[in-house]
Amino acid sequence: MRTKYTGIVVLAAALAASTAMANAAKLTFYCSAQEDWCQSMARGFEEATGIDVNMTRKSSGETFAQIKAEASNPKGDVWWGGTGDPHLQAAEEGLTEPYVSPMRGELNDWAISQAESAGDKTIGIYSGALGYGYNEDLLKAANLPEPKCWKDLTKPEYKGHVQMANPNSSGTAYTTLATMVQLFGEDEGFDFMKALHKNINQYTKSGSAPIKAAGRGENTIGIVFMHDAVKQAVSGFPIKVVAPCEGTGYEIGSMSIIKDARNPDEAKKFYDWALTQEAQSRALDVKAYQVPSNKGAKTSPSAPDLSSIKLIDYDFKKYGSSAERKRLLKKWDDEVSTLPQ
């Protein structure tokens, strides 16, 4: 029994002083964007409304896993940021709550169509186009021509120089796969993936890892979202960003209200606030180069300009559904990943 007491005494003594009581309005905010952006959103909302924000930052996959695990007793109120697929999946599984915000009038069409494809359970907050970036120094050192298009990456001279994430583990890479299928048609799209497979030096686990490796000189070309590549370039790494000439797909970063949230009113307040011009312009302060969904929000000159990039008409409803995703991934597993390199 003594062990138990010692334990409790130690526990109590160490924490007794450190907690405080709070009964004011509060919001538990799950954030899946980069840390400083999350901080900026949390503090900004506190200043704007006086509601206390408890922010937890995790990647979108981790947050989805957590919301799913907590489903019978939700702890979070609102989930903001991260690529749209897990938000759509959460909507499909009934983990999130439908809500129609009065702010919709100010948003771009793609943000609204994201909401419509999920029965209003999620909404677009930013978007970013897929592309790739290369390390200029390494490219020069290996005497390689500058790639301009998707098809360039399948040329034999780039063998061992291209990196992308594994679509089984990364939403970015799944978007790449789905983009190719929509851009070239399913058969030709898979032919492209097979040809690309010969040049790939590593399928990374996380989506932005290829461009980070390129920044450190560990890899030449990384297939990623363009805003991730821009971020590397702005941080000082010798990275050049490419918008492929054939056109490309994109992601829609999303926001959802968690079903049976403990503070639903505060969650709705946050939801409306996060769609305002003021809130979305905060992206600039933290060097986030995604395109905001509010038409009036400020954008950075270094951000990839979506209007000058050829974007495909990405079918989020079809390619975001579990069934289609499973089918494509299985096909990729069976037909592409098993090929010799």
Added chain:
Amino acid sequence: MIVGWAGFCIVPWYGIEDGFFSFAWLFEGFPFDGDVAPGLFLVLQGEKLWLAPIIPFLAGPLLAVGKKRDDQAYATILILCGALGFAWLIAQGFSIGIRGWQLGWLETLFGPLGDRQFGMGYGGLLVATAFLFFFTQGIAARGAVNGDIFVVGAIGFVIAIVTIFVFYPILNMLASAFITQDNTYSIVVFVEKFTDRRLWGLGCLSGGRCGAAWNSLILAILVGALTTILGLIFALVVTRTGFRFKRSLRAMTVLPIITPPFVIGLAIILLFGQSGTITRFVADLIDVTPGRWVYGLPGVLIAQLLAFTPIAFLVLIGVVEGVSPSMEEAAQTLRANRWNTFRTVSLPLMRPGLANAFLLGFIESMADFGNPLVLGGNFDVLSTEIFFAIVGAQYDQGRAAVLALVLLAFTLGAFYAQRFWLGKKSYTTMTGKGDSGVHPLLPSGLSIPVLLVAGIWTVFTATIYMMIIYGSFVELWGVNNDLTFKHYLTAFAMKFGEEGIRWTGSAWDSFWTTLQIAAMAAPLTAIVGLVTAYLLTRQNFAGKNAFEFGTMLSFAIPGTVIGVSYILAFNVPPIEITGTGIILVVSFIFRNMPVGVRAGIASMSQLDKSLDESSLTLGANSWQTFLNVILPLLKPAILAALVYSFVRAMTAISAVIFLVSADYNMATSYIIGRVENNDYGLAIAYSTSLIVVMLAAVGLLQILVGRTNVGRRMSQSRTNLAETP
């Protein structure tokens, strides 16, 4: 018993939403408000009537008060009340949840329940403890384990907590291996996932890729064997050679375990990566294009050896020191030369240590997640596969569970292989008799290669850490090498204002939380671990083997699985602790406890039972024996357990990532966020500061715990050993 009544009558029955340590409930309508009322008041007010049956079970033992201990009725009453009370507590906890009835058939039986309940708080905790000890006391009175109340109580306590915090969440999680998409159980799903090509493929034999299971197994065996050898080498250098820099070597070997994840990986990439310093240098020298050789098995192996050798060292040093010098001296007196003495006497006596070190290295390698993630390349291992099965684009908890089962099977295999190898021999060398010998020096044929390996290793480790420290002071690691302090300032700035010091740096928050949680977890881990080790080596009870394996379970399973299983199990009543600091402390205790257990078992199997017996004969009970005889002789093991659990609590990542919350953010998850965001400088600066803090803490612990004095004479030539703290 008083505890039980207090739990029922005085403190709130349910958990308080503001946190376990908030005492605001004292002023908010206590004791009548339903949210904070103790169980008794709830029942008297006609609420939560399902708590009422607890009263007779709590009252029952009053009947036993007047009776003698050897009275049959005394034992029967205690056992009945304890067992039934505990069972009722669990039954009501699971069947009535946050939305009323939890189980469908209860709802059909009794109709919908208009009420609901939250997780148990102080009250529930104390009552449960009381029931548990009624039960164990009853059993002791029946004469189990010689009627020793302490031993039976300890066994009951450890079994209860291990069941609640290890078996329950993990089995809960593993069950999902058999669940299909529409939530029905099916063995077909399991077989289909189990026979996946990505798991068992043998492509690498013909130039392709092997399955993750094979990769993990090969890696773990390599790491287990090599860390044991290296650990033994260091232990020998420190205890049995005239090597001059033992203290710095000791510090150096401890460095890698106090390094937060990813940092070693990053340093290795900067040295050996495609653009790494050493790769480039060698490539220029022999005129080849620098390649990506480090990504895959070589890189992961190097990183894991760096990280896990110290654990083997910590286990082995106690064992190597514990080998009785008089046995070695006896061998020498019988004209064995140094080499023969070492080979036939010293080495066999170290077998428990070697086996335990191998087992730990094997398991650590299996469960390691950070290094394969950074350096793995296309070399998939089980732990990363599990992580991405859960958080990846395909949320597939079933696959994660299957992979975890495979991993567990390997661990179980290693565990039994170790048991088989050790056999039933006795390795006791520390007896009650005076033993004042001095360890002989190593034979010179052995000491030269041993010193050489230790030297190379030391230089290598030193290089890695120089890189890390350097990395924290440059603008942008690997690109812009201007020196700067700005990373430290961003993380740890403080202002001296009117209200005293203001911690304005962005890292302080997570820093204090981490320190607090680690400081709480470490002593608890050491206590639970050593008590368990004591029970396993010194006491016999039914189900001991299964129990021993159970204690290893949480260690063997990758943190990710633990993290998710903890959320699944403890986010709902009866134990609702997600989002609190407690869940972090608890997860650390049960993840790191096995190291305390292993170190304790390894040291305890060297202590002669006659020590216990003489203490018992002199009238001490087993608690006193444990406290006054065994504990002081276990100081190296205690130190190992304390250091390890403290450090692990500060550097663990994979389980923590699911358990952190806004109020309880940990240093490692902050660092990972920074790495993801390209702030390598800040991440490394923070890691470097953590390393310094942990070094200080380890030093402090060494002073606090002190050194075992086993009364050996110190020969003149070896005085430096005596100075080592």
